Amino acid sequence: MIDSELVAEARQLLHDVNASLQLITGNLELLSMSDPQNEEQREMIASALEGAGDAVRYVRELQQKLRGQ
Amino acid sequence: MAAAARRILIIDDDRRVLQVFERVLERAGFDCVTASDPAKVLELLHTEPDIGVVLTDLQMPGIDGVQLMRQIRERFVSRPWLQLVVVTGNATLESAIDSLRLEATEYLQKPLAAADLVQVATRATTRAETLRLLNPKTGAAASVGDLKAVASLAGQIAGEMHGSEGAVPALGAANAEQLLRLIWQIQAVRREVFPEDRLPTASWEMLSELMSLELAGRRTSVGGLCLAASCPVTTALRRIEELVEMGLIAKEQDPADARRQHVRLTASGRTKMEQFLTRVANELGSA
Numbered sequence: 240m241i242d243s244e245l246v247a248e249a250r251q252l253l254h255d256v257n258a259s260l261q262l263i264t265g266n267l268e269l270l271s272m273s274d275p276q277n278e279e280q281r282e283m284i285a286s287a288l289e290g291a292g293d294a295v296r297y298v299r300e301l302q303q304k305l306r307g308q
Numbered sequence: 309m310a311a312a313a314r315r316i317l318i319i320d321d322d323r324r325v326l327q328v329f330e331r332v333l334e335r336a337g338f339d340c341v342t343a344s345d346p347a348k349v350l351e352l353l354h355t356e357p358d359i360g361v362v363l364t365d366l367q368m369p370g371i372d373g374v375q376l377m378r379q380i381r382e383r384f385v386s387r388p389w390l391q392l393v394v395v396t397g398n399a400t401l402e403s404a405i406d407s408l409r410l411e412a413t414e415y416l417q418k419p420l421a422a423a424d425l426v427q428v429a430t431r432a433t434t435r436a437e438t439l440r441l442l443n444p445k446t447g448a449a450a451s452v453g454d455l456k457a458v459a460s461l462a463g464q465i466a467g468e469m470h471g472s473e474g475a476v477p478a479l480g481a482a483n484a485e486q487l488l489r490l491i492w493q494i495q496a497v498r499r500e501v502f503p504e505d506r507l508p509t510a511s512w513e514m515l516s517e518l519m520s521l522e523l524a525g526r527r528t529s530v531g532g533l534c535l536a537a538s539c540p541v542t543t544a545l546r547r548i549e550e551l552v553e554m555g556l557i558a559k560e561q562d563p564a565d566a567r568r569q570h571v572r573l574t575a576s577g578r579t580k581m582e583q584f585l586t587r588v589a590n591e592l593g594s595a
Contacts, residue, residue: 254396255397257397260418260419264419265331295419306401
């Protein structure tokens, strides 16, 4: 069993990470919707969104594990 | 009223998140009001009676989002159409239950994709618009424009289901009596498509929820569906079994979680819901 204060702190941190991820994914999506980019820029945005998507999954996984604590 | 109902109040203590949500929603045609200070929300709602949807964060300094929603429900009893949507960075079972008790219509986890945010806002504003129109106080003052908005809305839903633009003829002169007649017609269509003795209210609520989720490209579990019915969980579970026996819905095991079962409309259930919505659109259009 992990220390309950540590769990609470971790939950707060993950909450903040989710807010940061919202900024990253939200702005990337807005960027992809705005002025037409060239192929390379589109690929870069897609790749960044893919990376952010991975981060979202990792955070969800951690939150799921912490719910059991 | 159609334009007013698309007015959304967004609350988040992080101004940068507020800006993202506002930009996404305004691009989709919504009219947004933002608040980074939850203490100012009640005053804002007081001065902006056109707001139909409140989209709020939960963890904020000074006041918790659940407390804030409770204050909104207590202070604005006369606005039962107000839709509350929760978007949180830390989803918990407790806050989800608290939110549902306060009749929050959606409970979502950040980060939220732009398309999902727009879908949620569309559903919430649609509900707000319809409830506001059907509210006895505001409904009595419903204008021809209001009724046209409902007709157009039903037409859009039917059109969406048939993959085409729903063209519903404009309504003629309308007043409160006509509005009541339309409601009776809707109830008559429901009885015709789903005979009353075979379909209790809770079952109807769950079918509507499943149709709404299907249109939004989402799915739900048995537990989630029970929450959509305004009855005890044991009754809801019984109703789900009845709907399965009637061939209107089907349960499927979640391959990722052996404890969870998903629920969906069967082809027959979807056809009946389509018939219902199309008939309602026609009734409204020909009124």
